[in-house]
Amino acid sequence: MAQWNxxxxxxxxxxxxxxxxxxxxxxxxxxxxxxxxPGRAAREYPLVNLYEDQESVYIEALAPGLDPASVNVSVVxxxxxxxxxxxxxxxxxxxxxxxxxxxxAGKFVRSLELPxxxxxxxxxxxxxxxxxxxxxxxxxxxxxxxxxxQVAES
Amino acid sequence: LVVRHEDxxxxxxxxxxxxxSLEPVYREYELGTFFRQFQLSEEVDxxxxxxxxxxxxxxLRLPKAEKAPPRQIAVQVS
Numbered sequence: 001m002a003q004w005n006x007x008x009x010x011x012x013x014x015x016x017x018x019x020x021x022x023x024x025x026x027x028x029x030x031x032x033x034x035x036x037x038p039g040r041a042a043r044e045y046p047l048v049n050l051y052e053d054q055e056s057v058y059i060e061a062l063a064p065g066l067d068p069a070s071v072n073v074s075v076v077x078x079x080x081x082x083x084x085x086x087x088x089x090x091x092x093x094x095x096x097x098x099x100x101x102x103x104x105a106g107k108f109v110r111s112l113e114l115p116x117x118x119x120x121x122x123x124x125x126x127x128x129x130x131x132x133x134x135x136x137x138x139x140x141x142x143x144x145x146x147x148x149x150q151v152a153e154s
Numbered sequence: 155l156v157v158r159h160e161d162x163x164x165x166x167x168x169x170x171x172x173x174x175s176l177e178p179v180y181r182e183y184e185l186g187t188f189f190r191q192f193q194l195s196e197e198v199d200x201x202x203x204x205x206x207x208x209x210x211x212x213x214l215r216l217p218k219a220e221k222a223p224p225r226q227i228a229v230q231v232s
Contacts, residue, residue, distance in 0.1 A: 007180035014181065049172070050180040058174050062183050064210030115179065130210015133173045 005115060007050060045108045046082065046132070050115075054144060057114050057136045064130025065103070071127065073134060075120035080134065083109045116142040157205050157214065164192040166212065 046063035061082060063071075071084040088095070088105040118136040126133045155168035170185035199219035206213045 005179075011178070011180050044182075047182040048180075049174075049178040049182060051174045051176040052179050053176060058176070060172060060174055062185075066209060068209070127209070128173070131173050 007115060044110055045104075046110065048110075048112060050112075052115060054138075056138060057116065057118055059112065059132075059134040059136070061132040061134070062130070063127075063132050066127065066130075066132070068127040071125070071132065073123070073125045075118060075123050075136065078114045078117045079111055080114060080118075080136065081109065081111045082132070083107075118142070155207065155212070157212070159194070159200060159203055162194045162196060162198070164194050164214070164216075166190050166192075 046061040048062070049060045051058040051060070059080065063084075063086070066084055066086055071082070074081045074083075085107045086105045114136065117139040119139050120136075122137045124135040126135075156166070158165040158167075167187070167189040169187045172185055194216065195218075197218045198216045202217045204215045206215075
């Protein structure tokens with residue numbers, strides 16, 4: 001059964017656009033390549049990459065400077081919610097003393113729909129070097145199963 | 155990650171890596187090499203620059219050099 005998967009469609013479209021630029025010999029616009037600095041506008045935060053293998057779904061979120069203890073991850077059926085707060089500065093620098101401020105701060109909530117149902121009890125979240133990695137094992141009912149074909153004798 | 159200071163130019167460069175080696179099914183960002191330079195004030199005490207890396211955030215502390223204290227110069231009358 002073919003299931004409509006918007007993520008795969010979008011990623012395919014993105015790759016197609018990249019390819020079109022590369023074939024035309026044009027540099028790929030930076031917008032498509034990197035989003036190192038999350039903007040300050042009301043934009044989804046944190047940015048995530050989603051990976052999938054047969055066993056699990058992985059979400060890698062670009063979120064440097066968080067206090068890992070303040071990050072709240074919850075899983076309900078096939079929806080993951082990331083919530084937390086990014087503190088403004090480390091140290092005792094007063095906002096008045098800023099000459100330049102490129103890094104945003106504040107509270108965030110983001111919900112993501114997963115491509116399959118996951119086992120919330122076995123979900124893991126790790127935070128290292130500013131990347132939050134969620135490992136979400138798929139629910140037994142969502143795993144692909146190999147079915148042997150029996151040859152019926154007539 | 156390399157932080158270099160030379161002729162009042164501060165350079166930060168390095169490479170960021172993903173934690174999952176699979177090809178993403180959905181992608182919002184890519185990590186790679188980065189490079190950025192800053193022109194620093196002459197006031198900075200080059201020998202006391204300190205760098206700290208925590209939770210993916212690099213913090214550099216660039217102390218201002220202490221000014222030479224005013225000094226009274228005695229005038230010799232010859």
